[in-house]
Amino acid sequence: MVKFLSEEWIDIGKKYMLEKLDPVKDLKSITTSLLGVVEHIPPDDITMNFYLELEDGKLKDFIVNTGDTFDEKNAAYEIRGNYGTYKSVLKGEMSLGIAVLKNRLKVKGSKMQALRLIKPLDGVIVSLQKITDEFE
Amino acid sequence: MTNFLSVKTFNKKNYINFYLQVIALGVKMTSDGTLSLENTSFKEAIKIAKKGTHCGMCRFDFLESGVCPAGRKKGFLAYWPQGRMEIVKQLYSGKVKPTEKIKDIVQSCNFCGCCDKQCNFTTQLRPEKVARTLKEFVENLDENEFEQVLEDDIIRGLRDIVGEEWATNDPVIISSYTFTILPLDSELNYYVVMPDSTKQVSEIIKFANKNNIPYLPRSGGTAFSAAAPTVLAKGLSLERGIIIDLYRLRNLEIHPESCTATVGAGITMFELQKEALRHKLRALAAEAGAHVCSNIVTTGIISTWGNRYGAFADNFIDLTTVDDQGNIKKHSDWERDNPYSTEPGFTNLSLTPHNIVTEAVVKLHPIFEDEEVVLVPFEKLRDAYRLLIILGKRGVGLSLAVLSRKYLAEFLSPTLQISKDFDYVCKNYIKLNYVVSVICNQDDKKIVEDMVDYTIDQSLMRSLILGAPRFSNLKDSEFMKILSEEEDPLKTIFAGPMRDHLEKALDPSPENVAKVFDEDLQDFFKNVYSKPEMTDIIWLHAFRILPTRMMRQQMFMGPGGAMWTGDEDHYLNWIQMFSDMGDKLNVEHSLGFITPLDNGKFAYMEYDYYYDHNDPEVCDRISKIVVDSMEQSLVKGKVLTILNYLFKGIYRKEHVLYPIAEGISKEEQELFKELLGTVLGDEL
Numbered sequence: 001m002v003k004f005l006s007e008e009w010i011d012i013g014k015k016y017m018l019e020k021l022d023p024v025k026d027l028k029s030i031t032t033s034l035l036g037v038v039e040h041i042p043p044d045d046i047t048m049n050f051y052l053e054l055e056d057g058k059l060k061d062f063i064v065n066t067g068d069t070f071d072e073k074n075a076a077y078e079i080r081g082n083y084g085t086y087k088s089v090l091k092g093e094m095s096l097g098i099a100v101l102k103n104r105l106k107v108k109g110s111k112m113q114a115l116r117l118i119k120p121l122d123g124v125i126v127s128l129q130k131i132t133d134e135f136e
Numbered sequence: 137m138t139n140f141l142s143v144k145t146f147n148k149k150n151y152i153n154f155y156l157q158v159i160a161l162g163v164k165m166t167s168d169g170t171l172s173l174e175n176t177s178f179k180e181a182i183k184i185a186k187k188g189t190h191c192g193m194c195r196f197d198f199l200e201s202g203v204c205p206a207g208r209k210k211g212f213l214a215y216w217p218q219g220r221m222e223i224v225k226q227l228y229s230g231k232v233k234p235t236e237k238i239k240d241i242v243q244s245c246n247f248c249g250c251c252d253k254q255c256n257f258t259t260q261l262r263p264e265k266v267a268r269t270l271k272e273f274v275e276n277l278d279e280n281e282f283e284q285v286l287e288d289d290i291i292r293g294l295r296d297i298v299g300e301e302w303a304t305n306d307p308v309i310i311s312s313y314t315f316t317i318l319p320l321d322s323e324l325n326y327y328v329v330m331p332d333s334t335k336q337v338s339e340i341i342k343f344a345n346k347n348n349i350p351y352l353p354r355s356g357g358t359a360f361s362a363a364a365p366t367v368l369a370k371g372l373s374l375e376r377g378i379i380i381d382l383y384r385l386r387n388l389e390i391h392p393e394s395c396t397a398t399v400g401a402g403i404t405m406f407e408l409q410k411e412a413l414r415h416k417l418r419a420l421a422a423e424a425g426a427h428v429c430s431n432i433v434t435t436g437i438i439s440t441w442g443n444r445y446g447a448f449a450d451n452f453i454d455l456t457t458v459d460d461q462g463n464i465k466k467h468s469d470w471e472r473d474n475p476y477s478t479e480p481g482f483t484n485l486s487l488t489p490h491n492i493v494t495e496a497v498v499k500l501h502p503i504f505e506d507e508e509v510v511l512v513p514f515e516k517l518r519d520a521y522r523l524l525i526i527l528g529k530r531g532v533g534l535s536l537a538v539l540s541r542k543y544l545a546e547f548l549s550p551t552l553q554i555s556k557d558f559d560y561v562c563k564n565y566i567k568l569n570y571v572v573s574v575i576c577n578q579d580d581k582k583i584v585e586d587m588v589d590y591t592i593d594q595s596l597m598r599s600l601i602l603g604a605p606r607f608s609n610l611k612d613s614e615f616m617k618i619l620s621e622e623e624d625p626l627k628t629i630f631a632g633p634m635r636d637h638l639e640k641a642l643d644p645s646p647e648n649v650a651k652v653f654d655e656d657l658q659d660f661f662k663n664v665y666s667k668p669e670m671t672d673i674i675w676l677h678a679f680r681i682l683p684t685r686m687m688r689q690q691m692f693m694g695p696g697g698a699m700w701t702g703d704e705d706h707y708l709n710w711i712q713m714f715s716d717m718g719d720k721l722n723v724e725h726s727l728g729f730i731t732p733l734d735n736g737k738f739a740y741m742e743y744d745y746y747y748d749h750n751d752p753e754v755c756d757r758i759s760k761i762v763v764d765s766m767e768q769s770l771v772k773g774k775v776l777t778i779l780n781y782l783f784k785g786i787y788r789k790e791h792v793l794y795p796i797a798e799g800i801s802k803e804e805q806e807l808f809k810e811l812l813g814t815v816l817g818d819e820l
Binding site: 098 | 353811
């Protein structure tokens with residue numbers, strides 16, 4: 001059982017993406033960084049962040065921290081949303097794109113640029129969907 | 137951990153009893169679990185309910201015939217005529233089973249007949265028959281056939297905020313929201329809550345966030361009802377969670393000294409307009425049933441008065457909003473991010489509102505003593521469009537629009553058949569395909585009359601409304617066939633000696649138009665049509681009670697958008713594109729209206745497709761039109777499509793319309809397709 005946002009989730013996520021994803025085919029050789037801010041995490045209603053960095057389609061960094069701020073790195077994009085929304089995305093009930101278009105996930109920065117990333121990020125989302133099987 | 141789904145105690149024996157009762161009423165269960173009908177009244181009820189399009193006209197008193205007392209008192213959609221119709225459909229499909237609450241729903245109806253009068257005026261339906269059948273059905277069920285709905289932590293939490301009676305997880309009540317916020321295939325795992333203050337809305341959002349439950353506000357629901365049968369339903373609906381029904385936010389105050397009104401989110405355009413009129417003021421008018429706040433948010437109030445009164449953020453002085461964290465803000469707050477700007481570009485799509493607007497302070501406008509209506513008839517669209525844009529750029533008139541023949545026929549005709557015949561006569565005999573409708577003061581009227589050869593005035597329009605049945609009878613007239621061979625039949629009939637003959641032949645009177653309604657309603661409609669406002673084109677333009685007739689017994693979809701008017705051919709080719717799509721996919725179609733914006737620099741156009749929303753195959757074709765027309769419009773450029781319009785109404789028009797969009801590149805077209813694939817699930 002791998003719990004969303006746990007240390008184990010990070011470790012297995014890194015391993016999975018490095019081993020299973022083709023930088024060119026699956027991740028379209030993208031170079032970007034993304035900060036996911038997960039709010040209202042039960043049971044204590046806390047906020048956690050995960051930072052994900054890709055360089056030429058290769059996973060360069062994947063970090064999780066707890067707290068309202070994340071100062072370790074400067075991400076190109078910040079996507080902020082409720083725990084429930086992230087859970088729906090990771091359970092495959094809602095796509096990342098529709099979560100953005102429904103304003104469930106708020107993008108800091110250009111929506112156009114962020115939406116351009118959705119397709120290349122599909123591989124990452126699918127990876128996280130495959131390894132995450134426990135919430136709350 | 138809270139159990140999100142309500143626990144139900146409806147055992148197998150209950151189901152058997154339920155269906156035995158259903159059979160006794162002449163309703164049988166088929167092998168697929170749905171109900172087949174032998175009972176005539178149930179059969180008719182289903183037929184009526186399926187034709188219902190959730191126009192929402194039964195929720196306010198537009199004919200001075202009263203408004204559904206049960207709906208007014210109980211609030212939830214299930215207690216309104218449109219909600220009862222939806223419940224009958226849902227029972228029939230087997231999707232929902234009776235609950236204890238349904239007893240209260242059927243008993244709350246006193247069969248006052250208000251709904252029949254209202255619904256018959258617009259769509260010729262008789263919702264009271266549905267209510268009677270539903271009551272008969274429920275009263276014949278045994279006590280043990282009602283499903284028990286148990287409370288859970290979420291419903292208890294919501295009731296703590298709004299009070300016991302204003303939050304529910306009852307599946308019957310929830311089912312009534314299908315088609316107007318819930319997708320047709322939803323599993324009814326929702327809660328409905330009806331706050332009566334901004335503070336309560338804020339608390340509900342904070343509660344939803346804490347429990348990680350999605351939510352969506354709902355007002356009239358008519359915008360979603362148009363999208364529900366199409367591929368857009370998934371993107372625009374709530375997939376689970378809390379429906380925040382804003383009906384109880386009913387504050388309405390007119391401030392004559394500042395020409396403004398404070399309007400709660402539960403107030404319709406009709407209600408605002410009626411109060412404004414008492415002070416000789418006028419609001420920018422969306423359709424009568426549209427809720428003021430939600431219409432501001434959704435599309436910024438698209439109206440024929442927009443060239444003069446404004447669009448988008450021009451419409452309001454201030455908004456009270458609740459953001460997605462439950463924070464209450466006002467646009468007038470000093471220290472906040474700019475609430476009026478939005479990112480340009482075709483990818484700036486939003487399928488839900490960013491914030492919930494709970495109250496708006498809207499602008500009102502003076503009504504002048506010398507206002508008049510003048511309509512200029514045209515055979516060709518180019519001529520009508522050209523006049524419209526000239527008038528828009530010169531700032532002539534208060535309300536300006538090209539209205540299609542189809543619109544005229546639908547709006548003026550009391551029944552579907554009369555509208556078809558009306559349309560036939562206009563098209564085949566007098567070549568009246570478009571009118572430029574201008575509401576203006578005397579000075580502007582003179583300007584218009586100097587620009588054209590002939591016009592239609594208020595007097596003739598009154599005759600056409602009260603004489604619509606006679607006018608449609610001209611379909612078989614030999615005289616009209618001869619008239620059609622004239623070089624300019626429009627001129628002959630509207631400017632020549634024929635005009636007086638036409639008015640006499642129409643024999644316009646409230647009695648004559650009332651005769652086409654059901655016998656038991658004829659006296660009522662005679663009184664309705666005797667009221668001056670029912671034939672007053674200015675009043676009808678401001679109160680907009682007639683557009684719902686487009687939805688009589690079938691749905692319509694009206695894509696379009698706002699296009700730059702600098703290139704006449706570009707604009708008209710765009711309209712032709714919609715026409716070609718309708719022909720190609722064999723769907724009834726027509727231009728709806730064109731109205732200028734921003735001093736005629738843009739013009740909003742709606743192109744309508746009419747179809748049976750109960751036919752999945754035709755719904756697929758409509759979906760294809762929606763998607764293809766959007767994509768091709770973006771390729772053409774200079775346009776803000778209706779999808780890009782959505783949820784931009786709170787921003788300044790200058791930020792929404794400018795910079796003028798260029799046609800998208802091949803690469804951007806691919807991105808757009810990907811985006812739509814995301815929204816629509818690659819269904820097309």
